[in-house]
Amino acid sequence: xxxxxxxxxxxxxxxxxxxxxxxxxxxxxxxxxxxxxxxxxxxxxxxxxxxxxxxxxxxxxxxxxxxxxxxxxxxxxxxxxxxxxxxxxxxxxxxxxxxxxxxxxxxxxxxxxxxxxxxxxxxxxxxxxxxxxxxxxxxxxxxxxxxxxxxxxxxxxxxxxxxxxxxxxxxxxxxxxxxxxxxxxxxxxxxxxxxxxxxxxxxxxxxxxxxxxxxxxxxxxxxxxxxxxxxxxxxxxxxxxxxxxxxxxxxxxxxxxxxxxxxxxxxxxxxxxxxxxxxxxxxxxxxxxxxxxxxxxxxxxxxxxxxxxxxxxxxxxxxxxxxxxxxxxxxxxxxxxxxxxxxxxxxxxxxxxxxxxxxxxxxxxxxxxxxxxxxxxxxxxxxxxxxxxxxxxxxxxxxxxxxxxxxxxxxxxxxxxxxxxxxxxxxxxxxxxxxxxxxxxxxxxxxxxxxxxxxxxxxxxxxxxxxxxxxxxxxxxxxxxxxxxxxxxxxxxxx
Amino acid sequence: xxxxxxxxxxxxxxxxxxxxxxxxxxxxxxxxxxxxxxxxxxxxxxxxxxxxxxxxxxxxxxxxxxxxxxxxxxxxxxxxxxxxxxxxxxxxxxxxxxxxxxxxxxxxxxxxxxxxxxxxxxxxxxxxxxxxxxxxxxxxxxxxxxxxxxxxxxxxxxxxxxxxxxxxxxxxxxxxxxxxxxxxxxxxxxxxxxxxxxxxxxxxxxxxxxxxxxxxxxxxxxxxxxxxxxxxxxxxxxxxxxxxxxxxxxxxxxxxxxxxxxxxxxxxxxxxxxxxxxxxxxxxxxxxxxxxxxxxxxxxxxxxxxxxxxxxxxxxxxxxxxxxxxxxxxxxxxxxxxxxxxxxxxxxxxxxxxxxxxxxxxxxxxxxxxxxxxxxxxxxxxxxxxxxxxxxxxxxxxxxxxxxxxxxxxxxxxxxxxxxxxxxxxxxxxxxxxxxxxxxxxxxxxxxxxxxxxxxxxxxxxxxxxxxxxxxxxxxxxxxxxxxxxxxxxxxxxx
Numbered sequence: 001x002x003x004x005x006x007x008x009x010x011x012x013x014x015x016x017x018x019x020x021x022x023x024x025x026x027x028x029x030x031x032x033x034x035x036x037x038x039x040x041x042x043x044x045x046x047x048x049x050x051x052x053x054x055x056x057x058x059x060x061x062x063x064x065x066x067x068x069x070x071x072x073x074x075x076x077x078x079x080x081x082x083x084x085x086x087x088x089x090x091x092x093x094x095x096x097x098x099x100x101x102x103x104x105x106x107x108x109x110x111x112x113x114x115x116x117x118x119x120x121x122x123x124x125x126x127x128x129x130x131x132x133x134x135x136x137x138x139x140x141x142x143x144x145x146x147x148x149x150x151x152x153x154x155x156x157x158x159x160x161x162x163x164x165x166x167x168x169x170x171x172x173x174x175x176x177x178x179x180x181x182x183x184x185x186x187x188x189x190x191x192x193x194x195x196x197x198x199x200x201x202x203x204x205x206x207x208x209x210x211x212x213x214x215x216x217x218x219x220x221x222x223x224x225x226x227x228x229x230x231x232x233x234x235x236x237x238x239x240x241x242x243x244x245x246x247x248x249x250x251x252x253x254x255x256x257x258x259x260x261x262x263x264x265x266x267x268x269x270x271x272x273x274x275x276x277x278x279x280x281x282x283x284x285x286x287x288x289x290x291x292x293x294x295x296x297x298x299x300x301x302x303x304x305x306x307x308x309x310x311x312x313x314x315x316x317x318x319x320x321x322x323x324x325x326x327x328x329x330x331x332x333x334x335x336x337x338x339x340x341x342x343x344x345x346x347x348x349x350x351x352x353x354x355x356x357x358x359x360x361x362x363x364x365x366x367x368x369x370x371x372x373x374x375x376x377x378x379x380x381x382x383x384x385x386x387x388x389x390x391x392x393x394x395x396x397x398x399x400x401x402x403x404x405x406x407x408x409x410x411x412x413x414x415x416x417x418x419x420x421x422x423x424x425x426x427x428x429x430x431x432x433x434x435x436x437x438x439x440x441x442x443x444x445x446x447x448x449x450x451x452x453x454x455x456x457x458x459x460x461x462x463x464x465x466x467x468x469x470x471x472x473x474x475x476x477x478x479x480x481x482x483x484x485x486x487x488x489x490x491x492x493x494x495x
Numbered sequence: 496x497x498x499x500x501x502x503x504x505x506x507x508x509x510x511x512x513x514x515x516x517x518x519x520x521x522x523x524x525x526x527x528x529x530x531x532x533x534x535x536x537x538x539x540x541x542x543x544x545x546x547x548x549x550x551x552x553x554x555x556x557x558x559x560x561x562x563x564x565x566x567x568x569x570x571x572x573x574x575x576x577x578x579x580x581x582x583x584x585x586x587x588x589x590x591x592x593x594x595x596x597x598x599x600x601x602x603x604x605x606x607x608x609x610x611x612x613x614x615x616x617x618x619x620x621x622x623x624x625x626x627x628x629x630x631x632x633x634x635x636x637x638x639x640x641x642x643x644x645x646x647x648x649x650x651x652x653x654x655x656x657x658x659x660x661x662x663x664x665x666x667x668x669x670x671x672x673x674x675x676x677x678x679x680x681x682x683x684x685x686x687x688x689x690x691x692x693x694x695x696x697x698x699x700x701x702x703x704x705x706x707x708x709x710x711x712x713x714x715x716x717x718x719x720x721x722x723x724x725x726x727x728x729x730x731x732x733x734x735x736x737x738x739x740x741x742x743x744x745x746x747x748x749x750x751x752x753x754x755x756x757x758x759x760x761x762x763x764x765x766x767x768x769x770x771x772x773x774x775x776x777x778x779x780x781x782x783x784x785x786x787x788x789x790x791x792x793x794x795x796x797x798x799x800x801x802x803x804x805x806x807x808x809x810x811x812x813x814x815x816x817x818x819x820x821x822x823x824x825x826x827x828x829x830x831x832x833x834x835x836x837x838x839x840x841x842x843x844x845x846x847x848x849x850x851x852x853x854x855x856x857x858x859x860x861x862x863x864x865x866x867x868x869x870x871x872x873x874x875x876x877x878x879x880x881x882x883x884x885x886x887x888x889x890x891x892x893x894x895x896x897x898x899x900x901x902x903x904x905x906x907x908x909x910x911x912x913x914x915x916x917x918x919x920x921x922x923x924x925x926x927x928x929x930x931x932x933x934x935x936x937x938x939x940x941x942x943x944x945x946x947x948x949x950x951x952x953x954x955x956x957x958x959x960x961x962x963x964x965x966x967x968x969x970x971x972x973x974x975x976x977x978x979x980x981x982x983x984x985x986x987x988x989x990x
Contacts, residue, residue: 054820054822057822062817066812066857067809067826067859071825078574078575079574080575104821170787314560314562317561321561325553326549326556326597326599327549327552327566331561331562333562339834362561433527
């Protein structure tokens with residue numbers, strides 16, 4: 001595509017001013033109702049070094065209320081970012097509903113710099129493209145407008161600009177050896193960038209390639225593209241039509257799930273108390289050793305606990321962490337989202353809590369709430385929970401592929417055993433706080449929950465992230481099984 | 496104090512188990528009502544290397560619900576933390592109301608490592624102690640229970656333990672050259688630590704020095720101290736008494752403020768439009784140069800905008816940033832706090848937004864809301880806003896002393912000019928969204944606001960962080976004055 005571009009395109013000052021003025025008014029007029037409709041807007045500006053990324057953004061924000069947008073300048077990752085999976089630093093920066101996030105460079109530059117390298121760069125590229133496409137599709141499905149620009153200049157033009165900046169005292173220190181290295185490899189990068197752009201140019205997140213030789217032409221083209229796209233989106237919303245991308249539920253929910261996961265609540269083995277205690281102590285010590293090895297090898301580990309009310313999640317977690325070094329793990333209890341969390345994509349709040357390299361995060365309930373409680377209680381639309389299966393699978397795959405460990409437990413109890421535990425709690429003054437009216441209400445919807453659980457297990461048991469069913473009618477058995485599962489995971493890793 | 500300690504103290508296993516059992520029950524019983532009373536709890540565990548900090552914490556959390564506490568392990572700062580003022584990484588980690596934060600090492604170890612060094616270490620220490628004391632006092636004033644432990648072992652005991660860990664394959668990699676360096680300087684650190692502890696041992700945040708040779712004795716003493724303190728605090732709350740520290744309003748509000756700051760709204764000079772425009776363009780360019788220099792020298796800058804409704808804050812900010820590189824500044828608009836923010840000390844949410852080294856953050860309204868809108872509208876108690884003056888002064892001082900730049904603008908308009916602007920807005924369909932019923936209600940309380948403004952200006956104009964009054968009846972003058980103030984600040988820095 002690049003060879004067809006006319007890099008000599010120009011706009012004279014008079015035309016620029018004439019055409020820019022109405023656009024500047026229009027952008028102010030457009031952003032307000034989009035904010036009221038709670039539409040998140042993502043603008044990505046990429047391009048060659050010295051192609052004018054900062055200039056374009058300066059122009060763009062001139063007439064946007066500075067309180068309405070955030071600008072993220074994406075350079076080399078810092079320690080914290082390096083210790084997390086690739087998407088983490090981007091997912092945590094997505095805009096809240098109604099806000100604008102502008103990215104000066106983005107996941108594209110970082111993919112090229114961090115993931116597409118070495119002998120195996122072609123496969124790195126393929127996996128980068130898949131990760132990015134699902135990331136952007138998820139945001140678009142959630143109602144976001146995504147605009148992506150690539151500022152294109154010729155190798156000669158780039159050389160001139162780098163030379164010029166080096167001559168200027170105020171800017172010379174900004175030009176690094178890396179900039180020149182990149183310049184010398186312009187011709188080898190060109191086809192890679194072209195392929196990258198081609199493969200990520202989607203209706204819900206289109207690229208605009210901008211002939212960026214002339215600054216008037218460049219700014220005007222970007223501005224006009226943004227205004228046009230926002231206008232189109234707003235028109236569609238205001239005419240009551242379906243929002244672009246919003247909730248289009250791309251998951252093919254009619255296809256029968258590949259895996260049927262069998263739930264069982266009865267323990268296949270019964271342990272006596274002394275047996276249990278001696279197994280427990282030995283397992284807990286092994287788990288501590290695994291924790292040290294994870295830390296030493298800088299592997300992050302997520303452990304997800306899901307299960308029926310009173311299945312014993314809390315007690316199980318306490319036994320799992322009993323001998324762990326408390327500096328290396330976190331237990332995150334997931335409850336109702338707060339307003340800031342509701343203002344973002346529902347996966348956003350979980351990304352915030354992802355473990356860094358060498359650490360363990362235990363989620364007591366998790367993102368699966370979307371397809372369980374939110375589905376059953378109607379806290380989200382059917383389209384939303386239906387598309388969540390794919391979103392969750394993609395998130396877990398990207399995380400595992402980036403080197404993270406993931407263990408998912410479903411704690412199964414029978415309906416009778418749950419009843420016994422509820423009654424127990426009600427009668428014991430020390431345990432009464434554990435049982436609420438909501439627990440009884442949930443129990444009343446056992447069948448609806450059961451349907452949701454079965455579909456969840458079937459649709460989200462993937463090779464990368466299988467579910468482990470923990471038979472939990474017998475607490476001894478359940479506790480030992482989670483410990484043993486973690487030991488098995490450790491054994492696999494360190495063989 | 497250290498020389499009087501008996502480091503041979505021991506507890507045998509039987510006594511340990513007998514005395515520990517009731518404490519373990521009690522901690523579970525105590526943390527629940529404290530959570531209901533929304534009391535934040537901060538537990539700091541410090542001590543020599545290998546003194547057993549992790550062991551103590553492991554014991555402590557065994558019987559606390561893992562969902563109720565966060566553990567923060569404080570080591571060397573990462574990039575992000577290094578780019579912020581010293582207190583930032585700690586203030587952002589304070590617990591929400593009702594939660595427990597446990598610090599494995601803390602601002603104490605980091606002060607010693609980062610601030611108390613070089614030839615001038617005595618003055619570094621003095622300033623560290625002042626910073627820490629005001630930090631802890633602020634948290635206690637907000638209702639927090641603060642417990643601090645120092646685990647003390649002899650130099651010989653430390654050597655034995657380090658040797659032992661080095662011999663163990665699983666732990667040997669954790670012992671670094673730094674640990675041994677520190678060990679060899681044990682005798683020179685001892686008096687410094689003693690002084691540090693002595694100077695920061697306060698009724699609202701007392702130290703407990705633990706003879707940490709024997710692990711049973713150590714764990715039991717820490718546990719018993721925690722239980723005793725929580726119990727005392729809870730008893731006081733439940734007997735309806737004043738909470739320890741809570742809202743004791745240490746600021747001496749009866750003392751007349753030192754500085755009276757004269758507010759003026761009329762511009763002393765009138766600029767014609769062409770004059771204004773040419774000054775504006777020149778000033779904006781200079782501000783851009785200052786921004787580059789700040790970036791190059793890694794100085795963070797905070798610019799606070801406060802002022803009457805319709806004083807022109809928004810338009811003023813837009814002119815200030817007009818030529819700045821958008822990658823280097825953020826405009827943060829402060830509105831009502833959300834629930835998570837309300838659950839923390841009121842300064843917490845501002846710390847989150849502090850600029851990192853080389854960046855500029857412009858606060859469109861700020862922490863001064865506490866002594867303005869929150870005071871006038873009764874969103875906080877009188878004790879709370881009264882103590883806020885001192886808290887704010889301390890926060891600003893600590894930030895400036897750590898090398899940050901701070902400019903505070905008060906935009907003053909006359910009551911008549913405000914009325915004209917309100918009416919203007921009401922009549923202009925494009926500006927109507929800017930004016931709400933609330934603006935009119937606030938105007939109705941002009942006198943109460945005026946009293947609050949005057950007291951704020953007088954009490955928070957400090958040598959480190961003076962207010963600049965911007966006469967804003969004339970917008971041209973006001974805009975040029977903020978730009979010129981920033982240029983003046985830059986000139987001072989780069990002389």
